[in-house]
Amino acid sequence: MTKPNSMAALSLCLLAGCLYDANDLCGPGEMISEATSTCVCADNHVPVVRDISILVPTNPTAEPPRAGCEACGTNEEAVGNECKCVAGFVRGANGCVESNLGASCASDADCAVGDNTYCRLPDGYCTSTGCASSDECNVDADYACDASEATAFCRRPPVGEGAVCSGQGPDPACSAEAPICASGTCHVAACVTDDDCSPSRDCCDLSAFTGQSGFTLCMAGGCP
Amino acid sequence: MNPSKYLTILFGVAVFATPDLSLAQDDAGAAMNDEASVEAEAMSADEEAALSAEEEAMLASLSSEADVSADQGPSLRFYGFSDFSAQKYVLGNDAQEFALNGNTAFYIGNLNLYMDADLTNNFTSLIEVRFLFTPTGNDDPTTPGLLDPTVNPRQAPAMDYADANRPIDFGGIELERVYIQYTAHSLLRARVGRFLTPWGIWNVDHGSPVIISASRPYVIGEGFFPEAQTGLEVFGNFGAGDATFGYHLTLSNGRGPIEQYGDFDSNKAVGGRVWMEGRWVGAVKAGFSGYYGKATDRRNQFDPTSGSVYPTAFVYEQYDEVAYAADVQYTYGRFHVQGEAAMHDRAWNDDARPNGQADNRRFGTYGLVAYELPWFNLRPYAVVQYYNTGHNDGIGGARDILVSELGLNVRVTPNVVLKGSVAQAKFFNAIPGTVAADDLIVASSQLSWAF
Numbered sequence: 243m244t245k246p247n248s249m250a251a252l253s254l255c256l257l258a259g260c261l262y263d264a265n266d267l268c269g270p271g272e273m274i275s276e277a278t279s280t281c282v283c284a285d286n287h288v289p290v291v292r293d294i295s296i297l298v299p300t301n302p303t304a305e306p307p308r309a310g311c312e313a314c315g316t317n318e319e320a321v322g323n324e325c326k327c328v329a330g331f332v333r334g335a336n337g338c339v340e341s342n343l344g345a346s347c348a349s350d351a352d353c354a355v356g357d358n359t360y361c362r363l364p365d366g367y368c369t370s371t372g373c374a375s376s377d378e379c380n381v382d383a384d385y386a387c388d389a390s391e392a393t394a395f396c397r398r399p400p401v402g403e404g405a406v407c408s409g410q411g412p413d414p415a416c417s418a419e420a421p422i423c424a425s426g427t428c429h430v431a432a433c434v435t436d437d438d439c440s441p442s443r444d445c446c447d448l449s450a451f452t453g454q455s456g457f458t459l460c461m462a463g464g465c466p
Numbered sequence: 467m468n469p470s471k472y473l474t475i476l477f478g479v480a481v482f483a484t485p486d487l488s489l490a491q492d493d494a495g496a497a498m499n500d501e502a503s504v505e506a507e508a509m510s511a512d513e514e515a516a517l518s519a520e521e522e523a524m525l526a527s528l529s530s531e532a533d534v535s536a537d538q539g540p541s542l543r544f545y546g547f548s549d550f551s552a553q554k555y556v557l558g559n560d561a562q563e564f565a566l567n568g569n570t571a572f573y574i575g576n577l578n579l580y581m582d583a584d585l586t587n588n589f590t591s592l593i594e595v596r597f598l599f600t601p602t603g604n605d606d607p608t609t610p611g612l613l614d615p616t617v618n619p620r621q622a623p624a625m626d627y628a629d630a631n632r633p634i635d636f637g638g639i640e641l642e643r644v645y646i647q648y649t650a651h652s653l654l655r656a657r658v659g660r661f662l663t664p665w666g667i668w669n670v671d672h673g674s675p676v677i678i679s680a681s682r683p684y685v686i687g688e689g690f691f692p693e694a695q696t697g698l699e700v701f702g703n704f705g706a707g708d709a710t711f712g713y714h715l716t717l718s719n720g721r722g723p724i725e726q727y728g729d730f731d732s733n734k735a736v737g738g739r740v741w742m743e744g745r746w747v748g749a750v751k752a753g754f755s756g757y758y759g760k761a762t763d764r765r766n767q768f769d770p771t772s773g774s775v776y777p778t779a780f781v782y783e784q785y786d787e788v789a790y791a792a793d794v795q796y797t798y799g800r801f802h803v804q805g806e807a808a809m810h811d812r813a814w815n816d817d818a819r820p821n822g823q824a825d826n827r828r829f830g831t832y833g834l835v836a837y838e839l840p841w842f843n844l845r846p847y848a849v850v851q852y853y854n855t856g857h858n859d860g861i862g863g864a865r866d867i868l869v870s871e872l873g874l875n876v877r878v879t880p881n882v883v884l885k886g887s888v889a890q891a892k893f894f895n896a897i898p899g900t901v902a903a904d905d906l907i908v909a910s911s912q913l914s915w916a917f
Contacts, residue, residue: 260788261786261787261788261811261812261813261825262811262812262813262825262826262827263813263825264827266825267824267825267826268819268824268825269814269816269819270816274824276858277858278822278858278859279824279856279857279858279859279860279865280822280823280824281819281822281823281824282822289821294767294780294782295767295768295769295770297768297770305821307782307820307821308821309816309817309819310816310819
């Protein structure tokens, strides 16, 4: 907010209280959280990270300074601090384009009309084959290259990973593929390396926290 | 120091020590009432008779200007105040146990020294320094804290090189006021340097012997206005019948991380105060204060990809603020009542807003009633204060706080004051599990003195 000069601003403010607008308390793309009185990104918005050169972050897990939030584009949804394509769409040169990635299938014939022609069985979803690394898979959708079989393919993230839950440990609210509830979301357990997790996650050894030797989870945002 | 200076000081002390028990408001204290001092010349004999001991001391200093001659050089006076307190929090929940120390604590709260000089007939100077025990005992942010409680979280003591490098606790100092003042006329005085922001009653009259309650009302210390500013203050007053009218105008660096000696933006802060004092049925004094400023935190960054070997500066955080306050004080015989109310708005620059910080409006007020009994200089008092932080987690996990306090102020001698009080804080709209989830009771006693 730029003021013409201090005296004029003071005069105006004394009369009208010009600085404070109860209907505009936050930056662009933000809204006030009534519970905490803090500004949070509005629905389907993600933070706009400020252009500040942080060479060695003191706290790597801290959110970088943001300059408001921006709306996700067409066929995108905010997931954490990123805009990701909604189901049925993948990132293309001009935003999210329709795709059959992850679509249900019973055979390759069901995937033949789309851009992902391989039906992964017995899981039953359309994906692609021939990847050499996860970079060749749809990172936006968190697909990882699985080279453990004769034909490498892009493997979808575990069903239910990241879903909201309320307990600690095995939780009926979580799926079989991500059965462990921790910090309010469902996680994949018993990973050995990061390759056992989705690309967006790290394999974290939580033995020190749980007292169980070898207790590991695939966690987003770095290990605690 | 020549004998005449000794006499000047002794005279000042004698006047200072003269009891004046007829007043309901007056408290012993150092010459720390700025408005009183600048008003003094304009006051009538009757009004002067109603001055407090501390004001008389200031008058003495003003009258001594006439004694200053070129060959004697400027006079210099040292005086000040201090206070010793015992305080106990009666804790009501785990969060309070964690955040506050429930054991009775003894402490020296203030030790302020004034250095006051009459440089010429028109120039005076005042320096106020507060001595503190901190940073001793403060938490050191570089220690692991809760992650490893076996590591001492507090600041390490220094080594005393003059005593075999034995550990020594070291304190700090705060330069509260440093200014030179020029008096052209009672209507026009100017001071440059660091001065207390002229707002309300107890921001400038901040000496503990002057404050009726054991401590200033919470909202007065909440920074609605900057407590002090560095820059220029112009002020004056004039009399009209039984009334005196006055004004203050300020121009300063405003708030900011280096506001004491620098400004990270070109927008100087401006402020002002108008006040009036009348002696009709009792004495009434009222004022209105305002302030506008821009606070800027500038940082430097280095971008290795830019090709430049020099860091560049950028605005990291910035906000505009405006504050208003009104105050009124009424004294009739032994009866005294006063109140202040203040509001503060802060609006962040959207390009330099800390994550999550919303624009904010705060409001705070208090009212105090006191009556001096005819025996032993006893003055019971009651204070009610309310503070709306404008933030759901603004104070201990609540948005609003209402504090009710009952106390007793006893002027043991003209410059020694004993106070005792019990205050109950009630929080509103509190977040469960926080300090504010339950009422908080604070029992305080304080012995303050001017010297």
